[in-house]
Amino acid sequence: MLQIESRQFAKEQGLFACVQCGKCTGGCPMAMKTKLNPRDLIYRLLIAGNGFNLEGREELWDCTTCSTCYSRCPKQVNPMEAIIAMRSAFVEKGRVHPNVKTALESIFRQGNPLKMSRSDRANWTKGMQIKSIAEQGAEYLFYVGCTPSYDPRGQKVARSMVQVMNAAGVDFGILGNDENCCASEARRLGELGLFEGMVEMNEEIFKDLEITKLFTISPHCFNTFKNDYPKVGEQPKRPMQVQHYTQMLSGLVKEQRLKFYGEFAKKVTYHDPCYLGKHNGIFDEPRNVLKSIPGLELIEMDRSREKSLCCEGGGGRMWLEGTNPGTRLAQLRVQEALETGAEILATACPFCLSTLDEAVKHLNAEEKIRVLDIAEIAVQAL
């Protein structure tokens, strides 16, 4: 039996406000293919008396934390956060999938969920001149993140980012091997203890180096620094300006500090990452960057912006197949991109990049469409 105190839980999570309208489930991308039904879950919890049994509710691990449910709810109930809190109950009992266990342990030991060595974190910088923020100081911390540090594809994005920011004359530095996982995924997997520990560790580093401004490649890192970190630990917090790199680039283009002289004469469609769009309302900045590139024709998919379809890479799903491993959402997404006639599927998130890339291969569509990060496109147009 895996019981939670349901009345207390519902109160803490604000679930009594629910009017059972079903907007959460109606828009949930996972409800299309698995048993996950946020409205039903809330209803059962509300009528459960004082104990709600989570036993057998494997669908809780299907949630990608895309936040569609929360963004649609007319009563500001947040089913996604309730699901994360339910996951915590599993984590507390140590009852998690072995992949999740490995990822969490790797975060704890190596500062990344990828089972890579801490001392290899800065390998991607080989042959590049990048300031160390600890030694030389800089206006901005470029927080690289785990996937762009270790994953060969992600590394290309990181290297592109350096070139683009240099071209715009941004004064930035990196932490190198001292950079740690932001632990956003640990939090989404329900491992709150680990998350809070990592917050403390990272904030210590930021404080020591007097970092007040940072930008990230991943919307997941961006979101957690911006929205989760301020809520953990002692208040008030040190002020910190957190930006996603597309916000930086959009601002630099607007101020004419970044100019694209090269052409990128291709049809491009843009996939909104959930943690940039639905979580943080950043829809225009990435598009502004793309539109400022000469020759680039931006076409929209039907499901764009607020309606963007999740790639199924968030909420720890990079390490979990889910209860229905059939057609991944990323494959549907690539099909939607193909329907527009675009030659490039652009995005601005290392997880999306990886899931969409995988989907293109799965669909044998490499000849028709390429998945590129906005930074990779930008560097080609400098």
Add this chain to the structure above:
Amino acid sequence: MNAPDMRGNGRSHAALVVGAGIAGIQAALDIADAGFKVYLVEKSPSIGGRMSQLDKTFPTLDCSSCILTPKMADVPRNPNINLLTCTQVKEVQGQAGGFHITLEREPRYVDESACTGCGLCADACPVSVPNTFNAGLDSHKAIYRVFPQAVPNAFKIDKRESPCKNTCPAHIPVQGYVALIAQGKFREAYQRVLEAGVPFVGTLGRVCYHPCESECKRADWDEAVSICALKRFAYDAGTDHTKPEPAPVKYAERVAVIGAGPAGLTTAYNLTLRGYKVTVFDALPAPGGMLAAGIPEYRLPRTVLSDEIEYITALGVELKMSTPIGRDGGPTLDDLRKEYQAVFMAIGAHGSSRLGVPGEDMPGVYQAVPFLRHLNIGHEAAIGKKVAVIGGGNSAIDAARCALRLGAEVQLVYRRSRTEMPAAAWEVASAEEEGVKLTFLSAPTKVLEKDGRVTGIECIRMELGEPDSSGRRRPVPIPGSEYVLDVDTVIAAIGQNVESTGMGVETKWDRLVVDPLTLETSVKGVFAGGDAVIGPASVVEAVGAGIQAAESIHRYLRGMDLREGRTQTHPNAKDIKVVPASPVKRAPRERMQELSAVDRINGFKEVELGLTQEQAIAEAQRCLECAVCSECMQCVDACQRGAIQHDDKARHMEVDVETVIVATGFDVFDPHRKPEFGYGQYPQIITSLEFERLASASGPTAGKILINGQMPKKVVFIQCVGSRDKSISLGRDDDTLHPYCSRVCCMAVAKQAHLAHDRLPGAAITVFYMDVRAFGKGFEEFYDRVRKEGITYRRGNPSEIIRRGYKVVVRAEDTLIGEQVEVEADLVVLAVGMQPRADMEILSRTLNLSRSEDGFFLESHPKLRTVESSVPGIYLAGCCQGPKDIPDTVAHAKAAASAAMIMLNRSLATSIAGEGADYAAN
């Protein structure tokens, strides 16, 4: 009912009712019938409000118009009601029992009392705009009546600002002649420009640098409208070259104009039309100023220029050519002032800046202005075979292209780079195409000679340094980089100046000093404008100055204020928002045919050949009609009652009333704020208000429910769009939508589902709902009836709408089966909620009224005093206090009228008794 007139002690006892929807109409009629005077103020051009937009009313299915229009008709018939449309409350002073109210009446541009509503004006009007009454589903003309049963039955003109006219230095009504060309009315288009005070239609259509096109809003879609080419077309196709009769001389005062260029002749033209006798003096033998002496014939054929000048002289303008003023033995300014009561100085900028290098005064070295003048007027210019032109402005390009046509090899030398060239880019491109060689970053250092003849010019290479005062990068010589160009002729075109010495008015550097608004000089009665004031500029700026000078001189001679009502500031083009009447189809601008480069350089034939008739019409139709009314004046011609007043102005009006009823109604929720529903993205998705107009027999489809011209077979209604909704709003300023229930949508949807069932036989109709609130008399019974007709009610509030092929798919959870469902539809109706009027904040400040958290006006007590506002003597009626259906609105209005009448009666009683007023708080 006969309306008795109740007045005590001759003092009128009156109420002000703000808003003339069903609530305001009902309240006004009740108070008027009780014998009190009512000012019924309505912002829009007609009374009727939201109810006039509805098709049927629930639950009885009465025709909304049929029960409303008799009430509307009662309003103007009631002698106690003073109906003021297009009017808003500006200021309120005083208190209950004695309010002093300032009203502002917006111009209607149509005399309400003269207009019979015949509609001939709208038939003649070339401009269409989205019809907001029909929820934007069709369009009406710029002169329009809101709907056929409008009260008052009068038309109105929708006038806004257009960037082209605002940007034009001469404020030519661009949209007017463009709209006329689009209609094939070429003669009227030509006349329209002439009437705007611009006699140089064909000339400007050829040589204008058209700043209007840079601001044209069409460029936000594809490319700017080719305005200049259209003006040329208006002349080419619109004039029959007949000359007008002399204008009658109305005034004794005579006016002298110095300079027969575009500024001077424009002033003369306008003053002559106003009834003055004007004489124009010029030092040159032929009229036209720089138009004749400066602009080469291949850009402006002399037949066009002389035709336009002859038009001006035919009106009665007297030309005295070869008569310099203040020099060479000609009369002085003082001489002129003795004979003429006003003088306009438009002497242009015919002087030349010197190169300042050795050898510049030798034969074979020319200045561009005299070179072009000799060529243009005398047709003789002895130049050699190899010509260097120095400079990068328009005169340099003109000189270079002329020299080329005289058979020379031409090299243009400019000290900066191409991007800094002041010449128009398209002129530079043409010159290059014709074979002019361009050398950048070079400046002459000396002219070389042998035996008194030019043999070459020594130049030095330059590089660009820091920006100078003009914002362009300053060229700096590179020491030791001198080189020689082998030429036998040099034409200097590095600047023009004003030959202003001896003119007798104040100058700064060489330019005449004037008041920028009135163009008055330091000497009384003497005005100046054009190049002489602003330095070498453009024809259209000169024409603009000419028009302003004529206005100033007329005011001066008639003893009027020179400044009143004149301004130099216009709304920034960036601030002008355009809402095209129909979706803009991308179409590039039409381009003129041009002579080939080879044909060009063999003579001085005109290079640009003009638009064809088909091209001109197509190009004119690209105009987005930013100002809505194009001021083409076709309505004036069409109206047989002389009711059109294009110069109508806003007016203020003051009234004294005892009490005020606010009945300003509601706005509907804008579903763009729920982007997941794809409103505006998919044509199949409409609002409930749009559905009413589609279903209405007097609507745009005469009551047929059509989407993309087809009768839908699968219809979905979605309730609670924007109501009962506190969702977070991503990336937007507003945090919440509307937490409250809009109260009417459940029943409105039931009624609309019934209408859809009735009008779309066999259609599958689904209503998605959260709860159904059928709380009124007969409501539950109606809901029962609708379900029994076969309408499917599914419990669940849809989450999003996506596209699948040609259909849209509504994605929801059917919460009764607990499954995610997708319902295909070819029509989706969003039951949009009610929200406070957008201008509620302004009205609440004007009247000092409190608002509740939801934004509607706050009543004094939620149960017992729902018509009393937070201000004694001001009452609330209808949806401005909160969402209501029609029966509740009418009841609320009658209650407000009753409260107001108590106030009026008390005041009447005290004034009859002759006692001091005691207007206790309501």
